[in-house]
Amino acid sequence: KAGVTQTPRYLIKTRGQQVTLSCxxxxxxxxxxxxxxxxxxxxxxLFEYFSETQRNKGNFPGRxxxxxxxxxxxxxxxxxxxxxDSALYLCASSPQPTGQSNQPQHFGDGTRLSIL
Amino acid sequence: xxxxxxxxxxxxxxxxxxxxxxxxxxxxxIYNLQWFRQDPGKGLTSLLLIQSSQREQTSGRLNASLDKSxxxxxxxxxxxxxxxxxxxxxxxxxxxxxxxxxGSGTKLNVKP
Numbered sequence: 001k002a003g004v005t006q007t008p009r010y011l012i013k014t015r016g017q018q019v020t021l022s023c024x025x026x027x028x029x030x031x032x033x034x035x036x037x038x039x040x041x042x043x044x045x046l047f048e049y050f051s052e053t054q055r056n057k058g059n060f061p062g063r064x065x066x067x068x069x070x071x072x073x074x075x076x077x078x079x080x081x082x083x084x085d086s087a088l089y090l091c092a093s094s095p096q097p098t099g100q101s102n103q104p105q106h107f108g109d110g111t112r113l114s115i116l
Numbered sequence: 117x118x119x120x121x122x123x124x125x126x127x128x129x130x131x132x133x134x135x136x137x138x139x140x141x142x143x144x145x146i147y148n149l150q151w152f153r154q155d156p157g158k159g160l161t162s163l164l165l166i167q168s169s170q171r172e173q174t175s176g177r178l179n180a181s182l183d184k185s186x187x188x189x190x191x192x193x194x195x196x197x198x199x200x201x202x203x204x205x206x207x208x209x210x211x212x213x214x215x216x217x218x219g220s221g222t223k224l225n226v227k228p
Contacts, residue, residue, distance in 0.1 A: 004159070006159075033214075033215070033216070035218075042218060042219075042220045042221065043205070043207075043218040045215040045216065045217075048214040048215060050214070055214040056213070056214035056215050058215065090159055090160065092160075097214045098209045098213075098214045098215055098216055099147050099209045099210055099211050099212050099213045099214055099215075100147075100211075100212060100214075102147075102148055102165065102167050103165075104150060104162035104165045105150065105160075105162060105216070106162065107152075107159035107160040107161070107162075108159050109157075109158050109159040110158075110159050112157075
C-alpha cells in the first residue's frame, strides 16, 4: 500500500512569489492535515480537511490556504511568500478526522520550502 | 489551551541502555496520544497510539504508558540500539477537535 506522497520534495522561491504544495493521502483515507515544521516553533497546525470540507484551521495568516479534491488529494497554497515561511511542510492522512478516530496518522516526507 | 511538553530536549546514551522519554500535557480531556519518530529530513512515523481509555501499548522494544489524570505519558525503549537515534515526538488529540497538539520532541542519540 503506497504511503502519503508529497510533491515536490524541495522548492526554492523568492519573497513575494506564491507556491502550491500537493499531498496524496493513502488510498481510502479521507482526512488530510497540514503542519508547518520549523526549528524554532516545532510543528504548527495549519488545517485539516475531510471529504472536501475544511474542518479546522490553525493560527496562520490568510496567505495560507488549502483545499481538498473529491479523490481526497489536497493542496495548500501560500501567497506573497515571506522569509519566515521557510520550513518543512508536512501532510498527514487518516481514515477519519483527528479526534474522531483511533487510527494512527500517517505522514509524508514533506516539502522543504526555502525562501530567498 | 492544550500544551504539550517533552523533557529532556536531547538525550545521549550508550548502546544497550534502557531509557524513558517523557511527555506531559496540560488538559487531561484527551481523545488519544501518539508517539512518533522523525529521522532527519523525513516525515513522522507513528510508533504507538494510546486511546484515552487505555493505560499502555507495546510494540517490540517500545512501551508507552498513559496517565491521563496526571497529564503524563512515557515512552520506554528497551535495549537501545544506534538505529533508535532519531527525534521522538508525542502528540495529543481532543474529542471532535480536528488537530493534534505536538510537543517539541526529544532528540535521542544512541552511541555504539
